[in-house]
Amino acid sequence: MDNRKIAEAINILLNLCGKERVKFDQSSLVAYSRDIFMPGFLDLRQGKIEHLPAAVCYPQSTEEVSRIVLKLRETGVPLIVFGAGSGVLGGTIPTDERGALILDLKRMSRIRSINQTNLTCEAEAGIIGENLERELNQKGFSLGHFPSSIYCSTLGGWLSTRSAGQLSAKYGKIEDLVLALEGVLPDGTIFHTRATPRSATGPDLDQLLVGAEGTLGVITAALVAISPLPAERIFRGFAFADVGSGLEAMRLLMQKELTPALLRLYDQVDTRFNQQKLAGPESGCLLVVGYEGTNREMNALKASLGFKLLREIGGRDLGEEPGKRWFEHRYAVSYNQSKILAQPSNLLDTIEVSVAWKDALMLYERIAAEAGKLGLVMAHFSHAWRDGVCIYFSFLVSDPGQDQEKLREKHGRVWEAAMRNCLEMGASISHHHGIGLWRARWLKQELGPGHGLLNRLKKELDPQGLFNPGKLGLGE
Numbered sequence: 001m002d003n004r005k006i007a008e009a010i011n012i013l014l015n016l017c018g019k020e021r022v023k024f025d026q027s028s029l030v031a032y033s034r035d036i037f038m039p040g041f042l043d044l045r046q047g048k049i050e051h052l053p054a055a056v057c058y059p060q061s062t063e064e065v066s067r068i069v070l071k072l073r074e075t076g077v078p079l080i081v082f083g084a085g086s087g088v089l090g091g092t093i094p095t096d097e098r099g100a101l102i103l104d105l106k107r108m109s110r111i112r113s114i115n116q117t118n119l120t121c122e123a124e125a126g127i128i129g130e131n132l133e134r135e136l137n138q139k140g141f142s143l144g145h146f147p148s149s150i151y152c153s154t155l156g157g158w159l160s161t162r163s164a165g166q167l168s169a170k171y172g173k174i175e176d177l178v179l180a181l182e183g184v185l186p187d188g189t190i191f192h193t194r195a196t197p198r199s200a201t202g203p204d205l206d207q208l209l210v211g212a213e214g215t216l217g218v219i220t221a222a223l224v225a226i227s228p229l230p231a232e233r234i235f236r237g238f239a240f241a242d243v244g245s246g247l248e249a250m251r252l253l254m255q256k257e258l259t260p261a262l263l264r265l266y267d268q269v270d271t272r273f274n275q276q277k278l279a280g281p282e283s284g285c286l287l288v289v290g291y292e293g294t295n296r297e298m299n300a301l302k303a304s305l306g307f308k309l310l311r312e313i314g315g316r317d318l319g320e321e322p323g324k325r326w327f328e329h330r331y332a333v334s335y336n337q338s339k340i341l342a343q344p345s346n347l348l349d350t351i352e353v354s355v356a357w358k359d360a361l362m363l364y365e366r367i368a369a370e371a372g373k374l375g376l377v378m379a380h381f382s383h384a385w386r387d388g389v390c391i392y393f394s395f396l397v398s399d400p401g402q403d404q405e406k407l408r409e410k411h412g413r414v415w416e417a418a419m420r421n422c423l424e425m426g427a428s429i430s431h432h433h434g435i436g437l438w439r440a441r442w443l444k445q446e447l448g449p450g451h452g453l454l455n456r457l458k459k460e461l462d463p464q465g466l467f468n469p470g471k472l473g474l475g476e
Contacts, residue, residue: 006054006099009077013057013101016067021107024055032056032082032102037090037438038349038411042404045344051094053080056102062182062190062220065103069218070188077101078466081214083157084128086149088350089436091161091213095470105156108220111135120179120195122223125156141226144171147432148334156219161434162211164390166330168383169254170261170292171227173432175210182221183209186462195223208457213434214468215475216461230292234303235262235323237288238315239281243267243381244361246285249310250384251357253289258306262290262323267364269378270394277329279321287315288326340396347407348396351418355427356388363425364391370417371395374410383431390431393418422446440473 013022023029029052034040043049054077059065072079078100082092094100105126112122114136121143123132129150136142145165147153157163158174159181165171180195193206209216240246246265253260264287266274271286280286289306293299311317340348355363364379371377375397383390397410419442422429429442444451451473458465458474465475 005075005077009072009075009101010055012071012075013055013068016064016071017057017059021058021060022055023057028056029053032085032092032104033094035085035087035090035092035436037088037093037436038347039408039438040090040093041341042347042408042411046404051096051100053094053102054099056082056104058104058107060107062108062184065184065218065220066188066190068103069184069186072101073186073188073464073466076464076466078469079103080468081105081156081160081218083126083154083160084149084152086153086157087161087436088433089438091434091436091471092468093437095437098469100469103218105218105220106154112221114139114141114226116141119226119228120223121226122221123155124221125154125159125183125219127155129153129155129158136226137229140229142229143177143224144227145174145177146330148331150331152334155222155224159210159219159222160213161436162432164383164432166264166382167261167290167292169259169263169385173383174224175207177224178206178210178222179225180223181206181209181219183217183219185217186464186467191217211434213436213471215458215471216467218467228294230261230299231294231296232299233261233290233292233327234299235288235290235320235327236303236307236310237278237280237286237318237320237322238307238310239318240265240285240287240315243285243364245314246287247357247360247381247389249287249313249315250381250389252309252313253306254384254386256309258302258309260289260302260306261292262288262326263382263384264288264326265381267368267379267381269376270380273378278325279318281316281318286318286322288323290323290327344402344404345400346396346398347411348394349411349414350392350394350433351415352390352392352431352433353418353422353427353429354388354390354431355422355425359425359427360389360391363421363427366421366425367391367393367418370421371414374414377414392431435472437470440471444473 033049080100082102082104108124108126114121163174180193266286291303377395379393399406435443
């Protein structure tokens with residue numbers, strides 16, 4: 001990129017936002033050059049950053065975002081929208097020589113309104129998830145969306161990647177909660193989609209932008225569905241002999257009108273890993289189940305019938321302690337990873353995929369077997385649905401000689417095995433982490449001609465390819 005264009009773009013930001021809300025010092029540029037993308041983490045270990053952004057800007061309104069977009073189009077400098085940087089697939093990494101300007105939305109963090117009649121909340125995209133939830137709780141409500149990154153992720157980030165929360169069996173994923181969007185298109189146009197209970201007015205424009213990871217526009221605010229705070233929570237842990245019997249238990253609960261809020265199965269390795277923390281069984285697999293709701297009588301009845309079903313099909317009732325402990329520690333795992341990653345001989349990563357019930361056990365076994373040849377692998381099954389489940393793999397690869405390129409090669413082979421098996425079995429390569437930079441090549445295989453359709457839409461909306469280039473494999 002011509003340095004004069006970069007300088008022109010920075011001057012535009014300074015004129016529009018003032019020097020207090022534009023940063024281009026080295027430490028800021030390094031901080032915004034990555035998310036929690038593990039190959040990027042390896043680069044940092046080696047003192048390498050391929051592309052730094054040119055500047056970081058902090059807009060405060062949708063109108064200001066529109067003005068920024070309009071002015072920056074003239075420079076040809078790419079624009080990347082940034083939430084809180086908790087993504088794991090390189091979704092906000094600058095990717096080419098044109099440089100990039102980072103649009104950090106965290107100053108757009110207001111809850112604009114709460115409608116107690118419609119059970120809706122309008123909030124700006126930059127609000128941190130935990131702040132949103134706490135403010136709703138103070139009014140007697142909950143979004144019901146609890147990703148493990150809730151302390152370090154934003155509403156806009158959730159929408160951009162189709163996030164899932166830990167109680168998704170009851171509340172759904174973020175795309176199930178969004179009712180309307182506000183944002184800015186690549187030509188600077190401000191849009192507001194209409195919130196109605198249902199409509200038959202052509203394709204759903206909200207769902208077109210949700211999951212687009214900032215490649216088609218900037219989401220600046222959203223209207224989301226909320227729920228009254230539950231009156232009670234009922235937890236239970238069950239031991240099952242193996243993954244297969246645990247998966248069958250999950251499927252039956254989801255298909256027999258006994259859907260819980262929490263439904264989470266740990267494989268044998270993950271069960272052993274969490275045995276003391278969660279008071280799980282010494283062998284087999286731990287299934288954690290939880291019901292919550294505003295109607296105490298109905299909630300108790302569903303829990304009673306659900307637990308009865310699990311006992312009848314061979315589950316050993318472990319009491320409420322495993323569920324209560326899970327709830328107490330449910331965000332802890334994200335903060336324990338740094339201890340492992342601090343050791344230069346290790347690299348830790350996660351892969352979440354989505355699969356139909358009939359193929360879930362086979363896909364798990366195939367990926368676990370291949371990944372197990374390269375390092376330590378464990379999995380839990382969460383985000384259960386009527387027709388299938390998410391498998392969430394965690395894996396650790398090591399090299400005693402601390403050779404970072406060997407770690408990179410092992411890491412890549414685990415990912416190759418997981419994605420190949422998903423594509424061969426008709427599963428989806430991503431359940432809720434999105435695509436970013438890393439999964440783009442496999443997305444093309446999963447979507448087939450549909451990826452070409454997305455590409456044509458991208459070129460129509462963003463002919464210069466300025467919005468988050470390189471992500472989702474669009475614009476190539």
